Amino acid sequence: MKTLILNGSPRADCGNTQLFIDHFQSGLTTPLPVRYLLREKPATLALAMNEYDTILLVMPLYIHAMPGLVMKLFEELKPQSGHHPKIGFIVQAGFIESATARYLENYLTALAYRLHFSYLGTVIKGDAAACSILPHFFFGRLFKQLKALGVAYEKTGSFDPLLVKKLGKPVCLSKYQVRLLESRLVNRLNQIGWNWILKRNGCFKNRYDQPFL
Amino acid sequence: MKTMIVREYNTVSLSDSYLLDLNAYPIKGCCGCWTCWWKTPGRCIHHDLDCFYHHYITAEKVTFYLTVSQGFISANLKTLFDRMIPLFLPYTNYGSGESMHDPRYERYPDIEIFYQDTFLNTTEKQIFEAYLQRTFYQFHSKTNSITGKMPEVRS
Numbered sequence: 118m119k120t121l122i123l124n125g126s127p128r129a130d131c132g133n134t135q136l137f138i139d140h141f142q143s144g145l146t147t148p149l150p151v152r153y154l155l156r157e158k159p160a161t162l163a164l165a166m167n168e169y170d171t172i173l174l175v176m177p178l179y180i181h182a183m184p185g186l187v188m189k190l191f192e193e194l195k196p197q198s199g200h201h202p203k204i205g206f207i208v209q210a211g212f213i214e215s216a217t218a219r220y221l222e223n224y225l226t227a228l229a230y231r232l233h234f235s236y237l238g239t240v241i242k243g244d245a246a247a248c249s250i251l252p253h254f255f256f257g258r259l260f261k262q263l264k265a266l267g268v269a270y271e272k273t274g275s276f277d278p279l280l281v282k283k284l285g286k287p288v289c290l291s292k293y294q295v296r297l298l299e300s301r302l303v304n305r306l307n308q309i310g311w312n313w314i315l316k317r318n319g320c321f322k323n324r325y326d327q328p329f330l
Numbered sequence: 331m332k333t334m335i336v337r338e339y340n341t342v343s344l345s346d347s348y349l350l351d352l353n354a355y356p357i358k359g360c361c362g363c364w365t366c367w368w369k370t371p372g373r374c375i376h377h378d379l380d381c382f383y384h385h386y387i388t389a390e391k392v393t394f395y396l397t398v399s400q401g402f403i404s405a406n407l408k409t410l411f412d413r414m415i416p417l418f419l420p421y422t423n424y425g426s427g428e429s430m431h432d433p434r435y436e437r438y439p440d441i442e443i444f445y446q447d448t449f450l451n452t453t454e455k456q457i458f459e460a461y462l463q464r465t466f467y468q469f470h471s472k473t474n475s476i477t478g479k480m481p482e483v484r485s
């Protein structure tokens with residue numbers, strides 16, 4: 118099985134997508150080749166994809182869907198004739214609940230069908246925006262799960278459904294979670310991170326600016 | 331009423347309406363740097379959309395004329411949506427039962443969408459319409475209508 122990993126993040130190898138790829142790869146005996154959408158022309162990558170029988174596209178969620186950069190690649194893809202290569206997706210996002218990536222997941226399923234790829238599924242993980250900001254021990258469990266996803270992928274050529282389910286939790290926020298997140302204390306804690314960065318950059322007092330009125 | 335048009339097909343333009351012609355205007359991609367939230371709140375490091383931001387945020391209604399690309403919105407329109415993140419705040423609220431960014435501005439325009447229906451099947455069409463509804467809901471706008479029409483075939 119010849120697999121190519123595509124990194125669809127505009128931050129290429131400096132972002133959270135790359136961390137996801139690295140931890141997935143740590144579960145493999147032989148690392149897979151990785152190519153970056155940011156660094157190559159969409160047409161070149163579309164052509165290169167034909168040399169593989171499986172494509173794993175790893176990307177961040179941008180406005181409930183793929184980054185524009187990934188859509189540029191999709192626009193270059195032609196329906197496969199003859200053999201049906203496989204395609205699977207790993208999507209990581211900032212919001213906690215994975216339901217926000219449902220719109221993208223539905224589209225990716227339809228895209229695989231449209232292009233005659235055999236669809237391996239979409240792994241979704243929310244609450245991942247701070248992966249490359251906070252110390253790694255905060256994300257120990259996530260990284261272990263990604264490694265296990267890699268181990269299972271090498272064995273079966275597919276995503277382990279149990280791990281996919283675990284990574285996708287919570288799908289929606291429970292009433293209890295909403296109450297907790299809306300509580301004054303948690304709300305303040307959530308803002309601390311942003312405010313700390315804004316203060317460090319000397320623009321805390323400008324945080325509510327409305328420059329385009 | 332102040333209006334704006336974003337178009338990928340059609341030749342409509344109104345003399346008193348700002349026009350963004352996506353066919354003639356390839357938008358620079360969001361590079362994910364968060365400068366618009368962390369360093370220059372509300373402003374992107376790229377300036378190709380400054381005029382668009384002003385007209386969008388001060389319009390009462392924005393009308394989109396969209397083409398369908400690979401069963402979804404075009405890459406250029408998706409890039410425009412990515413670049414609209416500076417119009418919102420980094421802070422998240424959960425009042426609606428799900429995560430949503432707080433508005434940066436007091437008001438956002440109402441949205442009207444027309445598109446050229448070139449879908450392969452109804453599933454694709456549903457995905458496309460649901461995605462647009464959802465996006466403008468998250469953008470704190472009200473979507474008045476989404477209307478698909480088969481493109482005219484010229485003989």
Ligand SMILES: Cc1cc2nc3c(=O)[nH]c(=O)nc-3n(C[C@H](O)[C@H](O)[C@H](O)COP(=O)(O)O)c2cc1C
Nearest residue numbers: 126128132133134177178179180181210211212246
């Ligand atoms: C323009 C933009 C739009 C985003 N839209 C969403 C979104 O709709 N939902 C979400 O959960 N996270 C969203 N995010 C957060 C990213 O998915 C998250 O920060 C991700 O970890 C970034 O990955 P990267 O570092 O590999 O680029 C967005 C980020 C950016 C820059």
